[in-house]
Amino acid sequence: MPDNLRALVRNAVSITGGVIVTVSAVLFFVVFFIDFLGLHTNPYMGIVFFLVIPAVFILGLLLIPIGIFIERRRIARGLTSHLHWPAIDLNKPSHRRGAFIVFILTLVNVVVISLAAYKGVEFMDSTTFCGEVCHTVMEPEYMAFQDGPHSRVTCVQCHIGPGAPFFVKSKLDGTRQVVAVLLNSYARPVPSPVHTLRPAREVCEQCHWPEKFHGDKVNVHREYGDDEKVTESITTMRVHVGGGSEKLGIATGIHWHMNNVDNEVRYIATDDKRQMMGYVSVTDHRTGAKREYYAEGVTEEQLKKNEPRTMDCMDCHNRPSHAFDPSPERAVDAAIATGEMPKLPFVRREAVAALKVNYPDQVSAQQDIATRLTSFYKGTGDYNTRRGEVDRAVAAAQRAYSRNVFPKMNVTWGTYPNNIGHTSSPGCFRCHDDRHKSKDGLVIKQDCDLCHDME
Ligand code: HEC
Ligand code: HEC
Ligand code: HEC
Ligand code: HEC
Ligand code: HEC
Incomplete structure (x- = not known):
């Protein structure tokens, strides 16, 4: 560094x-190493990673x-630098003591900051962080998650995880999402499928x-x-869950x-x-035989435009953690079946x-x-x-609403179809419709007993 530049740098602003x-x-x-060692998985750490630290770095x-610019103008105006470094002489006991105290305090600071950073990182991996920090955005999924079968599995266990490609992708995604929330430009409802899952x-x-x-389930x-007696009808079905492998017997x-x-x-x-x-x-794969089925009227161009995908658990279990009731009828049936909603006269029809009413927001819906x-x-006299x-029926209906409809996120009955089954959305019948044909005239079958027997 040339001498004059060195002199120019020696000013409070540049040193800061x-x-x-x-x-x-x-x-x-430090953050990079926490990440690299897999000590956390949260995508929103990307904010710290790609936005906050670099911003501070650039500010510095x-x-x-x-500082140099200001200093040069000061010198040009004939002013000299006011910055004088303190002379430290470790031979003096008072200086030694001072240096020792500064050293200890710095050490304490480093420990405290690291612990705080680690706790913060840990918190960002919790379901509380994922579900509650961006409350409105995540509310539908968080509500469904809490009483779903995976409520003890954390969001990050399914959504992100270790592995280099997902590491970078989820960090970039997280950053993009935070920016979208800050700019209020995120999609409502949040789209699925989640391509980065x-x-x-x-x-x-x-x-x-x-x-x-x-076996079967x-x-x-x-x-x-909808009658006065709220008559129950029961369908019992043996679902051929199946499974297995070549080793354990034919699947x-x-x-x-x-x-x-x-x-x-x-x-x-x-x-x-x-x-x-x-x-x-x-x-x-045992014989190498391959069979191809085409939907009625599908064009070569449509197939070229879209990505092929190997079917996995999520193609059927697309709502393992965020299952919503497909319709008010289903939600009320479920509430009556569990006893949450008492069997008052006409309660199914009324609830x-x-x-079904289109309410502008949660509060007016509840009221x-x-x-x-x-x-x-009150009209039928049952209220007395x-x-x-009646109060329990009201509470059950209110809960069915708040659990399934989120006006702020444009989420309502049927927004997120469940692919298990076929009665509320196409589900299995996306393929099993007797209309996907192979060149030699075979179809993907819709025979009812292929998947379940009614008892
Ligand atoms: C960390 C462990 C864990 C992971 C990861 C996990 N599950 Fe589960 N899953 C469980 C446990 C435990 C249960 C049993 C819950 C119960 O019986 O209440 C369960 C239950 C289920 C059920 C039965 C639900 C029901 O209503 O009875 C299905 C279906 C299921 N999981 C599918 C999935 C799919 C699909 C994934 C991947 C997206 C997945 N699970 C990931 C632990 C896990
Ligand atoms: C058992 C695994 C599992 C857990 C636990 C889980 N999710 Fe999901 N999540 C999924 C799957 C599977 C999808 C749908 C993916 C698809 O359709 O491609 C999904 C979709 C989503 C979506 C996209 C919108 C939608 O509803 O399809 C959001 C947002 C979401 N999850 C948030 C969360 C939050 C927040 C938590 C924790 C409170 C969480 N998830 C916990 C498996 C899980
Ligand atoms: C072709 C669609 C399909 C695929 C793919 C699929 N499942 Fe299932 N699975 C089902 C159906 C249908 C049921 C029965 C649903 C019910 O409980 O009513 C089921 C049931 C289950 C159950 C509950 C079993 C029981 O006896 O209670 C679990 C757990 C499960 N699946 C996990 C998985 C996992 C993990 C994968 C991926 C490795 C997977 N499934 C792939 C359709 C599928
Ligand atoms: C992406 C398309 C697709 C979807 C979605 C799908 N299947 Fe299938 N399924 C197939 C194909 C293809 C076959 C094999 C047809 C053949 O024999 O060539 C098959 C075969 C089956 C079989 C027969 C397996 C055997 O023992 O030979 C069962 C049972 C079945 N499917 C159940 C289901 C259920 C239940 C669902 C919904 C939860 C479902 N499928 C969703 C494509 C699909
Ligand atoms: C490809 C597999 C498959 C085929 C074919 C199939 N189903 Fe289903 N069906 C399912 C699955 C999976 C469910 C959901 C199981 C559950 O939730 O218990 C279901 C659920 C049902 C239900 C209960 C609906 C509800 O949610 O209350 C009825 C009724 C039903 N099927 C009738 C039929 C009839 C009738 C046929 C023949 C036209 C048929 N299914 C063919 C897979 C199939």
């Missing part, structure tokens, strides 16, 4: 800039020339061992009538699809929600009607649902004699 540059560079490497860098093999199969599925569906049943080692199903969806299947292929139901039961049950 230099300190900021150094500290932010050190912090960047800018301060250096600004990790493959099922690395997520679901950590806990669910695919080769161990077998008996499911009981209860529906209720059968529904989980035959996920047996990617032996059978590989690939498809090309022609819409971005993966609801329209243009092309489906099955390869039997469904109250839930209106209560008014509608109580005034109905069975007040407790």
Whole structure:
């Protein structure tokens, strides 16, 4: 460095800039190492990574020339630098003591800051952070998550995780999302499928061992009538869950699809929600035989435009953690079946009607649902004699609403279809519709007993 430049740098502003540059560079490497060692997985750390630290770093860098500029003008005006370095002489006991205290305090500072940073990073991996910090944006998924079968699995366990490609991708995504929230420009509803979701093999199969599925599962569906007695009708079905592998016996049943080692199903969806299947292929890896099915009227161009994908758990279990009721009828049936909603006269009809109204927001929905139901039961006289049950019915209807409809996010009944089944959305019938044909005239079958027997 030429002498005159060295003199120019020796000013308070430039030195502050230099300190900021150094500290932010050190912090960047600390955060990088926490990440690199897999000590956390949160995508929103990307804010610290790509935005905050670099911004501070650049601020520091800018301060250096600004300081030089100011200093040069001062010198030009005949002023000399006021900055005098203190002379430290470690032979003097008082200086030694001072240096020692500064050293100890710095050490304490480093420990405190590291601990705080680590705690902060840990907090960012919690479901509380993911579900509650961007409250409005994540509310639908967080509500459904809390009473879903995976409420003890953390968001990051399914959504992100270790591995270099996902590391960078999720950091970039997280940063983009934070910017979208700050600019209020995010999509409502949040779109799915989530294209950056990790493959099922690395997520679901950590806990669910695919080769161990077998046999049937008996499911009981209860529906209720709009009549005064709220008549119950029950469908009991034996669902052929199946599974297995070549080693444990031939794979059968529904989980035959996920047996990617032996059978590989690939498809090309022609819409971005993966609801329209243009092309489906099955390869039997034991024999190498491949069969290809085409949807009616699908064009060569549609197939070229869209990515092929190998079917995995998420193509059927697309709502393992965020399942919403597809309709008010289903939500009310479920509430009556569990006993949450008492069987008052016409309660099914009245609750469904109250839930079907288009409310502008949660608060007015909650008030209106209560008014509608109580005034109905005041009319029938039940309010006087069975007040407790009316209040419980109101609470159950209100909960069904707040659990499924989120006006601020444009999420309502049926916004997020569930691909298990076929009665509320195409689900299995996206392919099993008797209309996906192979060149030799075979179809993907819709025979009812392929998947379940009714009892
Ligand atoms: C058991 C695994 C699992 C857990 C735990 C989980 N998710 Fe999801 N999440 C998914 C799957 C699967 C999808 C849908 C992916 C698709 O359709 O491609 C999804 C989709 C989403 C979407 C996109 C919008 C939508 O509803 O499809 C958001 C937002 C989301 N999850 C947030 C969260 C939050 C917040 C948490 C924690 C409170 C969480 N997730 C926990 C598996 C999970
Ligand atoms: C960290 C472990 C873990 C991960 C990861 C995980 N699950 Fe689960 N899953 C469980 C446990 C535990 C249960 C049982 C919950 C119960 O019985 O209440 C369960 C239950 C289920 C069920 C049955 C739900 C029901 O209503 O009975 C399905 C289906 C399922 N998981 C699918 C998935 C899919 C698909 C993924 C990947 C997106 C996944 N799981 C990821 C632990 C996990
Ligand atoms: C072709 C669609 C499909 C695929 C692919 C699929 N499943 Fe399933 N799975 C189902 C159906 C349908 C059921 C029965 C649903 C029910 O409980 O009513 C089921 C049931 C389950 C259950 C509950 C089993 C029980 O006996 O309670 C678990 C756990 C599960 N699946 C996990 C997985 C995992 C993990 C994968 C990926 C390795 C996977 N599934 C792939 C359709 C599928
Ligand atoms: C992406 C397309 C696709 C979807 C979606 C799909 N399947 Fe399939 N499924 C297939 C194909 C292809 C076959 C094999 C047809 C053949 O024999 O060539 C098959 C075969 C089956 C079989 C017979 C397995 C055996 O033992 O041979 C069952 C059972 C089954 N599917 C159940 C389901 C269920 C339940 C769902 C919904 C949860 C579902 N499938 C969704 C494509 C699909
Ligand atoms: C490709 C597989 C498959 C085929 C083919 C199939 N189903 Fe289903 N069906 C399912 C699955 C999966 C469910 C959901 C299981 C559950 O939730 O218990 C279901 C659910 C049902 C339900 C209960 C609906 C509810 O949610 O209350 C009825 C009724 C039903 N199927 C009737 C039929 C009839 C009738 C046929 C023949 C035209 C048929 N299914 C063909 C897979 C299939």
